[in-house]
Amino acid sequence: MAYTTIKKPSDYFNTLLWTGTGAENAITGVGFQPDWVWIKNRDAAEQNKLYDAVRGATKNIYSNLTNAEGTDANSLKSFDSDGFTLGTEGSLNGSGQDIVGWNWKANGSGVSNTDGSITSTVSANTTSGFSIVSYTGTGANATVGHGLGIAPKFLIVKNRSSVTSWAVQTSTGAGFEMNLNNTEAQTATSVYWNSTDPTSSVFSVGTNAATNNSGDNMIAYCFAEVKGFSKFGSYTGNGNADGSFIYLGFKPAFLIVKRTDTADGWLMLDNKRGSINLIDEVLFSNLSQAEVSTNACDFLSNGFKARTTSTWINASGGSYIYMAFAEEPLVGDNPATAR
Numbered sequence: 001m002a003y004t005t006i007k008k009p010s011d012y013f014n015t016l017l018w019t020g021t022g023a024e025n026a027i028t029g030v031g032f033q034p035d036w037v038w039i040k041n042r043d044a045a046e047q048n049k050l051y052d053a054v055r056g057a058t059k060n061i062y063s064n065l066t067n068a069e070g071t072d073a074n075s076l077k078s079f080d081s082d083g084f085t086l087g088t089e090g091s092l093n094g095s096g097q098d099i100v101g102w103n104w105k106a107n108g109s110g111v112s113n114t115d116g117s118i119t120s121t122v123s124a125n126t127t128s129g130f131s132i133v134s135y136t137g138t139g140a141n142a143t144v145g146h147g148l149g150i151a152p153k154f155l156i157v158k159n160r161s162s163v164t165s166w167a168v169q170t171s172t173g174a175g176f177e178m179n180l181n182n183t184e185a186q187t188a189t190s191v192y193w194n195s196t197d198p199t200s201s202v203f204s205v206g207t208n209a210a211t212n213n214s215g216d217n218m219i220a221y222c223f224a225e226v227k228g229f230s231k232f233g234s235y236t237g238n239g240n241a242d243g244s245f246i247y248l249g250f251k252p253a254f255l256i257v258k259r260t261d262t263a264d265g266w267l268m269l270d271n272k273r274g275s276i277n278l279i280d281e282v283l284f285s286n287l288s289q290a291e292v293s294t295n296a297c298d299f300l301s302n303g304f305k306a307r308t309t310s311t312w313i314n315a316s317g318g319s320y321i322y323m324a325f326a327e328e329p330l331v332g333d334n335p336a337t338a339r
Contacts, residue, residue, distance in 0.1 A: 005228035009326040012105045012128035012229065015254060015272040016083070022095030028083040035106035035123055036132060036221065037076060037084055038063070039091075040283055042098045042273070042291040046091035048283075051076040051084075054110045054123050054132045055219060061158055063180050063285040069160040069217075100273060100283070102254055106132045115145030115201040122147035129224030139214030141194045143202040146222045151198045153232040154223040154323050156180060157205075161216035164209050167192050170260075170321040171232045174204065178258065181286050186260040186321075198222075228329030232322070234260070239316025243297070243306025250326035252299050256285065257312070261319040264312045269296055271327050278307050299327075 006012065014030050035053040040046070048063040055061075057078050060070045074087030084101075086093040093099070110123035110132065118138060124131035124147030131147045137159070146152060155169040166180035174193035176186045192211050196204035203222065205212040212218070225232055231248045238244050257267045266285040273281035273291070277298040283291050295308040304324070306314035313320070 005329060006128065006226060006326070007228070007329065009229050009250070009253065009328065012125065012130070013253060013325045014103050015270045016101045016103060017272050018099055018101070020090075020093040020095055020097040020099055022088060022090075022093065024077070024088065025086045025093050026080065026083065027086060027101065028080070030083045030103045032103075032105045033079055033081050034084060034103035035079065035108065036104040036130075037079075038102045039076070040100055041091045041094065042100055042281075042283070044091070044094070044097060044290050045288045047288050048285055049075065049091065052123075052132050052219070052221075053079050053106065053108055054121060054134045055160070056109075057084075061160065061219070063166065064288050066163045066165050066181055068162055100270070102270065104128075104130055106130055110134065113145035113147055115147075116143035118142045118144050118205075120145050124148055127226075128229055129226040130230075131222045133220040133222060135218050135220070137205075137209075137212040137214055137216045137218055139207060139212060141204070141206055142212060143204050144220070145202050146198070146220070148200070148222060148224045150200050150224045152203060152222040152224045155193075155198070155203055156221040157211050158219050159210055159213055159216050160219055162209060162213055164213070167208070167210040169193055169198075169203075171234055172260065172321060173197060178260070179210075180266060183263040183265050183286060185262050223323065229326050231324050234319065234321045237306065237314040237316060237318040237320060239309050239314060239318075241295075241307060241309055243308065243314040245300075245305040246303050246322065248303040248324050248326075250303075250324075250329045251301050252304055252324045253327035254325045255297075255299075255304060255322060256324075257320055257322045259312060259315065259318050259320050262311075267296065267312050269299075271299055274299075301328075
């Protein structure tokens with residue numbers, strides 16, 4: 001299937017900022033009922049906590065840890081029509097704490113999918129190219145239905161049942177892997193993805209516990225590229241403060257960058273915390289540390305431009321991958337403007 005340009009990206013992705021209250025707190029203003037919510041306390045060294053509508057509210061997984069899924073009744077208590085409700089858990093809702101939440105729209109709690117050799121539960125948004133996929137591992141090379149109708153370019157998988165690293169497949173292909181929870185460079189392997197690129201209906205998993213441990217519950221976040229909304233690719237740094245420009249075809253709202261040729265962190269930037277160029281409010285998916293202020297990049301009407309020599313975004317000759325989601329498309333009814 002061919003995806004069309006999304007005219008209003010905020011119908012499918014939005015960043016929200018709030019200040020914790022320490023009491024039950026209904027967070028509104030997302031603009032839709034989110035199905036995947038990634039939350040980070042900006043003021044304190046707290047875990048990155050991820051929730052989705054397929055696993056259900058109160059189920060914690062942490063992008064910076066290898067921990068199995070946990071349950072906390074005082075964490076994210078429900079997914080609501082314009083946001084979500086938080087309990088008293090301090091990393092999400094500590095009194096006076098500044099917190100950020102990144103929100104994606106899928107398609108609710110999911111339906112059964114038998115496209116792969118493993119039956120999965122899939123919540124797929126075929127407009128925005130995003131799906132949440134739950135499946136049970138077999139320990140043998142297998143395929144899993146993702147429900148998107150076109151091949152995803154970016155996969156993030158976590159074993160919910162066991163202590164394992166997060167597995168990430170990027171635009172560099174299924175013969176490689178990286179781990180969202182650490183700084184390790186990209187490595188060649190067949191045991192994560194069976195060295196088989198995704199198709200329009202399935203992605204492949206190998207024999208490694210991170211993607212397919214026998215009897216373990218797994219969760220996958222799958223992203224296909226959609227013009228005017230999302231882009232996943234790679235670039236080479238130039239080591240200059242007047243850095244590399246990466247064309248996206250839209251003004252970015254959210255950006256993750258990771259160096260692939262050597263160890264470095266998973267940089268996370270957005271248009272709400274860094275509202276004026278330079279974008280300099282920095283968090284990392286692999287760290288619990290509080291937000292730090294340091295030069296990163298400019299968000300432009302058609303892409304982003306590195307504005308530092310820091311190795312996590314622009315080392316000379318460094319190889320990088322990125323995932324980006326739009327604030328506004330470059331063309332259409334809502335053309336982007338420069339920041």
